[in-house]
Amino acid sequence: MRNYLLKRLAQTIPVLFGISVLVFSMLHLAPGDPADLLLGPDATPEAVAELRSDMGLDRPLVVQYGAWAGRILQGDFGRSVVLNRAVLPEILKRFKNTAILTAGALVFAVIFGIGIGILAAVFHQTAFDSTAMLVALAGLSMPTFFTGIAGILIFAMGMQVLPSSGMYPARGGDFFDLLRHLVMPAITLGAVSAAILARMTRSAMLEVIQQDFIRTARAKGVSERGVVWVHALRNAAITIVTVLGMQIGYLLGGSVITEAVFSWPGLGQMMVRAIQARDYPTVQGGVLLIAMSFVFINLAVDLIYAWIDPRIRYS
């Protein structure tokens, strides 16, 4: 396991390097000169040249990258052109909000998706199974903005039981206020993932239940509960974790729309605004942060995967 961990950790280094190169080149691939863009059309050539040398834009690209990467490693992501504040604390604050939303969606998707998937497999070909799979199919085909707006119409405007926007009441609030605000966005964002997980979990469980070693477990006197929750689930988990890993990526990326629908102050919203304002340091910082979290989520998924499946660990 330790060898696998070290190998897998080592693999992330070139990936992170590649990401940093891509993010760095964003600034240079964008049309126009950053200094031109920053100073606007009325700037004198002298002012542009001065800014260019201030920004180091007149130096070779490799040197520029080295300097930029050095600053990033020290936590200096530059200053937001729009807010005129250091980028990192701003992004981290927003990223935390997005992470809360994603985590909420993930908890919903895991509990309902995996739970319903297992039960549908256990009660295969019963009314529960067919109803659950019908609901899952409906969940799959529902676009996020539709689910979100429908939720707002019913629960916020109609029944007035849940807030429709933001993370806290205007006066500020505690953890329970946050939970109340989180319910609808999390379910909206997690619905599709829950549906996918339910279907994949069900089919993985049904496949595993057919295997010879399940019959062996029963022949040993293992109870049905032990067969399902220990012998079968641990095998099905190999599939489930793979799907889950892909869903976390989808949730992080898919949060943009949900954040917009529910005015959730997350990174997605901030990024959209930063792109519109050509706030490059913010865009770079945000992309870097999201890309890095993708890499680490994948790493975590692979490690869980290896922990579950010894055939990976020992090869």
Place this chain on the structure above:
Amino acid sequence: MTVLATPQPTISASETGTETVPLLEVENLSTEFATHAGTLRAVDGVSMSMTAGEVLGIVGESGSGKSVTALSILGLIRAPGRVSGGSIRFQNHGELLTKSASEMRKIRGDMISMIFQEPMTSLNPVFRVGWQIAEALRLHRNMSKAEATERAAELLERVGIASPRKRVSEFPHQLSGGMRQRVMIAMAMACAPKLLLADEPTTALDVTVQAQILDLMVQLKEEDGAAVMLITHDLGVIAEMAQKVAVMYAGVVMEEADVGELFDEPLHPYTQGLLNSIPRGHSRGSALKAIPGIVPNLLHLPTGCRFRDRCPAAHAPCGKAEPPLQRMPDSARKVRCWLHHPEPPK
């Protein structure tokens, strides 16, 4: 609670001690499967009995209902299948077919256990082999995890696996097919069962490994006094290991006899066909003959004797009615054939 402590009012200790009390008595067992094309009876009125420590061989072509019989005894037939009739009495536990699921669980893996054909797929790939053996002990012997793992290592040693203390913490994919079957045997023997159902335990293994596994089973059986129901295609294995044989065909027992009798003088034409299709010492020189035709579709059995359309000795009575499994005079053997029946239908 141990199974030994289960109160059983009817049989006293002195009675259980005698040879004649059967360990297992299967009577008129029927097991059906619902399929799209209709309900097929994979086991159709099978009766057999075994005494303690005995090896009963079960032979028959593929699809004759051997595995379904064993799984029925263990209560492991699952939808779309069901045991539709008959009786299975086990030792002083009485009727198994009326036992609740939890009562059967206490018997499975403890009093009766089973070894399967496919060692490559019969072990759970994500659990350590020691854990899988220990599971039986934790379930039936209430052992702690540490105790059970220690015992698992001893069992691995007993089934001839080198450095057992290292092997307990390995996973199935790290072991060869022969070793996995040894692990299966260790698992099945963990609680010293009274009856071991061995469903083609060596079919998937190399010839040399086959012999080792059979030797091991004989040795363990002798040590523990377990009875073995040995299901196999290989009549050579039966000749070597079994005392009694039941020959199955299309869900019924065609012939039942002591091994010596059966090999010396097979009565049923089907048994004769099976014996002719294997290479044997004294029949060397004469050409081997496979039984003509194929196993019938259980949904469309011929009327009368179900072996009729493949039988070289088929004659008029065979189409009229199905022959019963008839006990031969002055012998314990039974045959299901009008040729050996005192009053075949006219």
